[in-house]
Amino acid sequence: EGGADAETIESVAQRGPLTVRHQGHAISAIDYETMAYEASAAVAVAHAQPLRDNSRVRRPGRLTLTIIPWSEAERPWPTFGLRQHVLRHIAARAPADLVAADKIIVTGPNYQPVNVTAVITPKSAESAGAVDQAVLAALRQFFHPLFGGPNGAGWKPGQFVYLSDVAARLGRVPDIDAIQSISLTSQAILQNERVRILADHIAVIGDIQLQIMV
Secondary structure (H helix, E strand, C coil), rough: CCCCCHHHHHHHHHHHHHHHHHHHCCCCCCHHHHHHHHHHCCCEEEEEEEECCCCCEEEEEEEEEEECCCCCCCCCCCHHHHHHHHHHHHHCCCCCCHHHCEEEEEEEEEEEEEEEEEEEECCCCHHHHHHHHHHHHHHHHHCCCCCCCCCCCCCCCCCCCHHHHHHHCCCCCCCCCEEEEEEHHHHHEEECCCCCCCCEEEEEEEEEEEEEHH
């Protein structure tokens, strides 16, 4: 897989008490999530869904573990090797009936694209090109699953996207004179003040239609 950065001290401080808690045996959802982080420093996010199969359909006796790797890609996806590594690590510590029946699924996230349409006026015609590129970069950063979001801490499954947060982020782009309009679309539906994200999905950037009015 090419390796991964060492675990940070902050991450160890957060994970340590949970590791002590499960003592090598996965019982609760948080135990499985903690073990995913223990399996590899490449795992940035782990989200366990008990009683769900790989289609996220309710199925007693099943467990789906969604992981996201550290990556700057717009839609990070765990490689087959990473998924198998995490699965083997967890299987060695999970109840025997789950392991024997292959009822543990380790997979990547479901992403829900959010399309953005905006009309923006730069402070000058000379800065139009720079504003265009800066707005595109700001939107891609804001919607990044790991580094985006209103607080820069990423997006959680089912976390709504608010139009006011998008506008606030664009308002910090240098050399913008005015944001004339912003609209958000998801699942082919024009949204109002917020975009409803499905419970097991994560918001990501979709199509960007940007008009610079000079």
